[in-house]
Amino acid sequence: MGNADDGTYSSSNKYGSAPAAASHRVALPPPMPFVTSLRNTLKETLFPDDPLRRFKNQPPRRKVVLGLQYLFPILEWGPRYTLDSFKSDLISGITIASLAIPQGISYAKLANLPPILGLYSSFVPPLVYAMMGSSRDLAVGTVAVGSLLMGTMLGTVVNASEDPKLYLHLAFTATFVAGLFEAALGIFRLGFIIDFLSQATIVGFMSGAATVVSLQQLKGIVGLDHFTHATDIVSVMRSVFTQTHKWRWESGVLGCVFLFFLILARHLSKKKPKLFWISAMAPLTSVIMATILVYFTHAEKHGVQVIGELKRGINPSSVKDLNFDSKYLTAAIKTGIVTCIIALAEGIAVGRSFAMLKNYHIDGNKEMIAFGIMNIAGSCSSCYLTSGAFSRSAVNFNAGCKTMVSNIVMALAVMFTLLFLTPLFYYTPIVVLSSIIISAMLGIIDYDAAIHLWHVDKFDFLVCITAYIGVVFASIEIGLVLAIGLSLMRVLLFVARPKTLVLGNIPDSKVYRDIDQYQNASHVPGILILEIDSPIYFANSNYLRERMSRWIDDEEDRLKSLGETSLQYIVLDMSAVGNIDTSGISMLNEVKKMVDYRGLKLVMVNPGAEVMKKLNKSKFLETIGQEWIFLTVGEAVVACNYMLHSCTHKMNSDGSHKYNNV
Numbered sequence: 001m002g003n004a005d006d007g008t009y010s011s012s013n014k015y016g017s018a019p020a021a022a023s024h025r026v027a028l029p030p031p032m033p034f035v036t037s038l039r040n041t042l043k044e045t046l047f048p049d050d051p052l053r054r055f056k057n058q059p060p061r062r063k064v065v066l067g068l069q070y071l072f073p074i075l076e077w078g079p080r081y082t083l084d085s086f087k088s089d090l091i092s093g094i095t096i097a098s099l100a101i102p103q104g105i106s107y108a109k110l111a112n113l114p115p116i117l118g119l120y121s122s123f124v125p126p127l128v129y130a131m132m133g134s135s136r137d138l139a140v141g142t143v144a145v146g147s148l149l150m151g152t153m154l155g156t157v158v159n160a161s162e163d164p165k166l167y168l169h170l171a172f173t174a175t176f177v178a179g180l181f182e183a184a185l186g187i188f189r190l191g192f193i194i195d196f197l198s199q200a201t202i203v204g205f206m207s208g209a210a211t212v213v214s215l216q217q218l219k220g221i222v223g224l225d226h227f228t229h230a231t232d233i234v235s236v237m238r239s240v241f242t243q244t245h246k247w248r249w250e251s252g253v254l255g256c257v258f259l260f261f262l263i264l265a266r267h268l269s270k271k272k273p274k275l276f277w278i279s280a281m282a283p284l285t286s287v288i289m290a291t292i293l294v295y296f297t298h299a300e301k302h303g304v305q306v307i308g309e310l311k312r313g314i315n316p317s318s319v320k321d322l323n324f325d326s327k328y329l330t331a332a333i334k335t336g337i338v339t340c341i342i343a344l345a346e347g348i349a350v351g352r353s354f355a356m357l358k359n360y361h362i363d364g365n366k367e368m369i370a371f372g373i374m375n376i377a378g379s380c381s382s383c384y385l386t387s388g389a390f391s392r393s394a395v396n397f398n399a400g401c402k403t404m405v406s407n408i409v410m411a412l413a414v415m416f417t418l419l420f421l422t423p424l425f426y427y428t429p430i431v432v433l434s435s436i437i438i439s440a441m442l443g444i445i446d447y448d449a450a451i452h453l454w455h456v457d458k459f460d461f462l463v464c465i466t467a468y469i470g471v472v473f474a475s476i477e478i479g480l481v482l483a484i485g486l487s488l489m490r491v492l493l494f495v496a497r498p499k500t501l502v503l504g505n506i507p508d509s510k511v512y513r514d515i516d517q518y519q520n521a522s523h524v525p526g527i528l529i530l531e532i533d534s535p536i537y538f539a540n541s542n543y544l545r546e547r548m549s550r551w552i553d554d555e556e557d558r559l560k561s562l563g564e565t566s567l568q569y570i571v572l573d574m575s576a577v578g579n580i581d582t583s584g585i586s587m588l589n590e591v592k593k594m595v596d597y598r599g600l601k602l603v604m605v606n607p608g609a610e611v612m613k614k615l616n617k618s619k620f621l622e623t624i625g626q627e628w629i630f631l632t633v634g635e636a637v638v639a640c641n642y643m644l645h646s647c648t649h650k651m652n653s654d655g656s657h658k659y660n661n662v
Helices: 034-046 051-055 060-071 074-080 083-110 116-120 124-132 144-155 164-187 191-196 199-216 218-222 233-241 249-271 273-297 326-357 364-379 390-398 405-425 430-442 447-456 458-473 476-496 538-562 582-597 609-617 620-624 633-654
Strands: 008-010 025-027 500-505 512-514 527-532 569-573 601-605
Touching: 060 074, 074 124, 083 116, 083 144, 083 273, 083 390, 083 405, 083 430, 116 405, 124 364, 124 405, 144 164, 144 199, 144 326, 144 430, 144 476, 164 191, 164 326, 164 364, 191 326, 191 364, 191 476, 199 218, 199 233, 199 326, 199 430, 199 447, 199 458, 199 476, 218 233, 218 249, 218 430, 233 458, 249 273, 249 430, 273 390, 273 405, 273 430, 326 364, 326 390, 326 476, 447 458, 458 476, 476 538, 500 538, 512 633, 527 538, 527 633, 538 582, 569 633, 582 601, 582 609, 582 620, 601 633, 609 620
Parallel strands: 527 569, 569 601
Antiparallel strands: 008 025, 500 512, 500 527
16 A cells, blocks of 8 residues: 555555565655756756766866867867877878869769869868867768759759859858758757658668769760759759750760779779778879860860869858848758758768767767858858768778878868869869769669668658659659658657557466567466557557557457456556656546446556656546556566455355455
8 A cells, every 4th residue: 555654555455465476566756846857858858968977076177178178079189199090090081082172073063053162162161070070980071962952942042054143152151051050959959850860761862862963964974054953853854855966975975984984993992892992082083084185185175064264272251242131041041951951960870870880979969069160160161061971981981090180181182272283173074073973872872771671661661762752753852851751750650559569478487478479478367468668648548548448348359259267457567658648647547437337457567757656646546546556567467366366255155246346
């Protein structure tokens, strides 16, 4: 019975002393003020990693140092940096620079921006991330999907070819908005929002975007001047094949040759990982070879488009170019938020993947702050959206990088290029940039992951393929919305339709498990044991009430068909019920009334602390009888069997049938 002294409830009952096995008590948690409870909940939601623990019991000066080290990790590992680490980072930095330079130019064209912006975006942002980032392997720069998103979304508002200045200013503004949003998510510890982008969503979306990006490069491959701004496959293919009379065979041959070379280099690197440098150097090698070829053959006079003049010098300031005109502000904000979410999802996923391989941890919220400051600084220095690029990070990892100094080396290599080498890119053919993009995108289309999803979880595969089809056949935004919508619908289904299991006894043990999963588990005569596998909220309370009613009907029909002992006890195993709201409590009251009406007895097992607190405050514990709450299913079954034997004895003596008539 209730114990006022220690706040626990005994498993003994008013019909006599409980058996020894059922003598344990279910504790009622001590009372906690609402403000304290709310604070603990918010702390667990927003600060699960407890970032302030490093500051506990530290003197003020040490707290300042630790705070600076938290914001700028380079201050923590920098003093311990060694020459051996620098040798590794130097090689890695030069290697990823050879990949970042051609990719930067290519992805800027993908975003309908001047090619020089791709180099600018590979200089300032990596330096910022090197000081603030927590990943040792992430290589920062422009990314294909983010570039495509920015080009597509801004292109619906401003035509880049008709008003390039306004388009450029909106790109800087969208990057600034993306940085603000990223930093805000990190500062306010809202990184869990990105978790709503499931792996299936990311696989489908990224593969679809890679397909769209590859198809759009057909413009460069066949040398077309005019092309559709739409991204769906129907519009792209129509634009390609309605202009067959404008195809330039010289451009097509050159593009196919270099695409074959890039794919072959990627294949060799996959077959022999030690030869990763072949794939890493292939894009820059292609650019050099193609530029030399065009220069000596004057192919630019025969239909092969070239980049043209690139401005020499490092990043100019673009603070005054940020455009907050109300006419275009909505488009800039929308573009910034959408692109930042995709960039964050890709960048953090890449960083965590390589961190697991090297057995260290990165703070997702802190990464968001680093990405945010990086893009804010970039938007003020003629850069557009940057994130952690998978291909460059993989090369960085395989090259043996030790710290983020590899990003600094890469940035310095890009700076050297900007100061001295940009005139050399004048004759670089656009078709080779298209080949580089297609080659990179083929590595993003992850059909192996899609096949794995099909074998493991059909619903995840449906989410993946929906995202892919939406991106390829409609638009990037529609594909993303469809995928996120399906993912959220699945979460809601898990909450609204939780599992309820019938438990049975494993022979020769006191263990009770799901009867459908364990074929040797047997029903306990006269007792129906149900397990609720979810918190009980307003969204699932009606379903749980109806489901339990059906379980009781099915069990009574089963017992009647077998001629076994009639059902007398309903045992609810609530070990997995972490919380309950007022709708859930009302549902339990209704179940109690239903069970009473049928002449049965409701028994509860192991409600959690939060559940016990609310059941106590709502007086439900008094309704069910505090003596009918047990610590384990085994104790509940022992007590029920004890009462069944007592009832049988009573029935034999006076003919009564149900225990509650005793």
